[in-house]
Amino acid sequence: MPTALTLCGKTYREFAETIERFHGWKAPGVVIGGFMVDLAQEHVGTGVEADAIVETIHCLPDAVQLFTPCTIGNGWLKVVDWDKFALTLYDKRTREGTRVWLDLEKTRRFPAVYNWYMRLVPKQELPLDVLLGEIERAGRGMLSSAPVRVNRWHGKSKKGEVSICPRCGEAYPVVQGGMCLACQGRGYYEQR
């Protein structure tokens, strides 16, 4: 690892510590995600207010939330559950930006990364430090990018009219019907 490397405006050590603190451990997917964010930011340019879309719920949302101003809760990051290891940063005004993805063809040069992503080797046979070392060596060498224009899911999701559910008494969006979804039997919990 060249000591002069900076990623997402941080030294590599700060970068790694930021991941561990938030994500709980230095997960390979979040580290790769950091390289992806770094590349996308370079294309989009500084001084551009960029929103983000990530195409998997695994790891990648945390890289975007840590290394850009976009979070789930502030609405600038959207997460699509496609299980593709890809993200797009785009100018929220023009909707033009850059999509970056883990390029499987390119990862063939980095067998630990390829085997990890394709899950060809059991976890216990792929020590974390070996995998992380290869990810750090690969850096942008495992990524591809393309200029895109975003045509869905851009902009803030607007809240609709709020009403009180006649059954549970909680606030819910009227667009869901005469009761909230939980009271319609689509909840995820039972009282105990």
Added chain:
Amino acid sequence: MPTALTLCGKTYREFAETIERFHGWKAPGVVIGGFMVDLAQEHVGTGVEADAIVETIHCLPDAVQLFTPCTIGNGWLKVVDWDKFALTLYDKRTREGTRVWLDLEKTRRFPAVYNWYMRLVPKQELPLDVLLGEIERAGRGMLSSAPVRVNRWHGKSKKGEVSICPRCGEAYPVVQGGMCLACQGRGYYEQR
């Protein structure tokens, strides 16, 4: 604000700074979310490995990600887009936990909070400091909670078999069909 107040293990000042740094500003919804997490954690107890479900994409996911070990990317936080201001922390082993919600009836005693949530007053007529002051005074006084058992969406979402999309050459889950969703025309971007 009593100076001795701690929230989610932080002084109120640290709590507020943590929100600003991650979310971009001291958003009322994230501050309320912090009080909700604090209450849920007290019920669930320390020493319990708790997973989280939040019932809106607005603000609340950030409170959980900041004040618990659960993030979107590490899979311990699930986000349900129901637009209900509620969250559940639960023991990942027993699936028993506590659901906490912003109780609209209780917020009637705190008119700024009620008017903000129900969007009865235009933003420019509800200064942020007035709203935040009332949220801080309300604290748990605006929340309700109930013991629940989680019966859906618990556990890790497992990744299925990965294949290479014959059209774009990217990795995708085979369960989606013969091509990835983007190549099936369900994408969010066009090349430029």
